[in-house]
Amino acid sequence: MPAVSFEHIVKRYGAVTVLDDLNLSIEDGDFLVLLGPSGCGKTTLLNLLAGLLEVSDGRIMIGERDVTELDPKDRGLAMVFQSYALYPTKTVRGNLKFGLAASKLPSEEVERRIAWVARMLQIEPLLDRKPAQLSGGQRQRVAIGRAIIKKVDVFLFDEPLSNLDAKLRTEMRLEIKKLHDELSSTVVYVTHDQIEAMTMATKIAVMDGGVIQQFGTPDEVYEYPANLFVAGFIGAPAMNMRAATLAVKEGKIEAVFTSGMRLDVSDYPFQGRAKDGLPIVVGMRPEHFTVGAPAGGGASQFSLPVLSAERTGSDATLYLTFEDEMLALRVAPDLAAGLNVGSTVPVQFMSGKVNLFDAQTGRRI
Numbered sequence: 007m008p009a010v011s012f013e014h015i016v017k018r019y020g021a022v023t024v025l026d027d028l029n030l031s032i033e034d035g036d037f038l039v040l041l042g043p044s045g046c047g048k049t050t051l052l053n054l055l056a057g058l059l060e061v062s063d064g065r066i067m068i069g070e071r072d073v074t075e076l077d078p079k080d081r082g083l084a085m086v087f088q089s090y091a092l093y094p095t096k097t098v099r100g101n102l103k104f105g106l107a108a109s110k111l112p113s114e115e116v117e118r119r120i121a122w123v124a125r126m127l128q129i130e131p132l133l134d135r136k137p138a139q140l141s142g143g144q145r146q147r148v149a150i151g152r153a154i155i156k157k158v159d160v161f162l163f164d165e166p167l168s169n170l171d172a173k174l175r176t177e178m179r180l181e182i183k184k185l186h187d188e189l190s191s192t193v194v195y196v197t198h199d200q201i202e203a204m205t206m207a208t209k210i211a212v213m214d215g216g217v218i219q220q221f222g223t224p225d226e227v228y229e230y231p232a233n234l235f236v237a238g239f240i241g242a243p244a245m246n247m248r249a250a251t252l253a254v255k256e257g258k259i260e261a262v263f264t265s266g267m268r269l270d271v272s273d274y275p276f277q278g279r280a281k282d283g284l285p286i287v288v289g290m291r292p293e294h295f296t297v298g299a300p301a302g303g304g305a306s307q308f309s310l311p312v313l314s315a316e317r318t319g320s321d322a323t324l325y326l327t328f329e330d331e332m333l334a335l336r337v338a339p340d341l342a343a344g345l346n347v348g349s350t351v352p353v354q355f356m357s358g359k360v361n362l363f364d365a366q367t368g369r370r371i
């Protein structure tokens with residue numbers, strides 16, 4: 007039985023339809039990330055689940071319960087906001103306790119849970135401080151504590167890390183992931199940050215224009231993007247895309263680029279029949295090349311001019327020119343250091359790793 011399911015959800019704001027017949031369900035214990043650019047509808051979807059917004063049509067189920075018409079407090083959820091939403095006049099202890107205000111638990115149980123949460127989130131020394139006396143990371147920890155203290159089945163997070171600096175974001179990412187593992191709860195988490203999505207999610211719903219473009223595990227959306235939007239949105243540096251035409255002849259399938267260069271894609275797992283002459287887009291991840299391969303590498307080897315190289319310590323990005331545009335390759339820093347701008351390098355395309363899309367529909371073929 008799914009832990010959460012959205013069934014035929016429609017959401018209109020006046021005359022504007024933001025979500026139109028959206029369907030999505032996740033299992034117990036899943037960590038679902040709703041990922042997408044600003045305005046794609048992810049917060050709307052989360053707020054519908056929380057009960058902060060009403061659906062225009064459709065049904066929301068939590069476990070076996072239809073919660074579509076229920077008040078937020080009756081849905082068995084806890085929510086963590088980007089803005090922390092802590093009470094400034096209450097201490098950390100007071101804020102944690104407030105999370106349980108509606109539950110009418112005996113005071114020993116309240117104290118026991120405060121101690122449990124404080125230990126788990128390492129905020130024991132902060133219990134008597136007010137929010138103004140805490141750092142951003144500590145405040146967010148308290149906000150998370152106030153959610154988990156309720157011991158509900160489903161936790162909702164609305165961009166909880168976007169007010170934190172890069173280092174703290176990384177730390178909190180690990181903590182939230184650990185917390186999810188320990189509590190084995192179901193999480194629905196909204197973000198536009200693909201690193202957060204890739205590192206924490208068990209399932210990602212990539213959204214654009216109010217539509218779920220792809221729903222799958224982080225590996226699935228990265229390795230097998232369903233369409234050009236997902237391919238371009240996930241991954242940094244972004245996937246390299248080039249226009250080409252499919253050429254099918256005597257069992258051999260090639261992508262013929264605009265310049266006439268040909269890439270053998272016979273190994274590609276086509277979902278249907280490969281159609282000769284089909285206009286396509288070839289997508290190539292920066293890590294799916296080998297530089298400096300021996301000459302005579304066949305159809306998937308090209309000699310390409312070096313534009314520039316960027317070293318980032320453990321990693322380097324090499325920029326070459328391919329089909330009159332910049333091609334980004336992830337390479338070892340040593341290799342990048344040894345290359346001269348303007349020289350050409352032999353590059354082997356890992357043809358088994360390319361992604362092919364129908365140029366007209368944008369869909370994976």
Ligand SMILES: Nc1ncnc2c1ncn2[C@@H]1O[C@H](COP(=O)(O)OP(=O)(O)OP(=O)(O)O)[C@@H](O)[C@H]1O
Pocket residue numbers: 019022024042043044045046047048049050051198
């Ligand atoms: N109260 C409202 N009235 C009219 N349109 C709205 C309202 N709230 C949101 N929208 C529109 O609905 C769409 C989805 O908004 P939503 O806030 O869900 O997007 P989002 O993906 O969460 O974006 P962000 O990351 O910027 O918060 C947007 O086009 C937005 O302009």
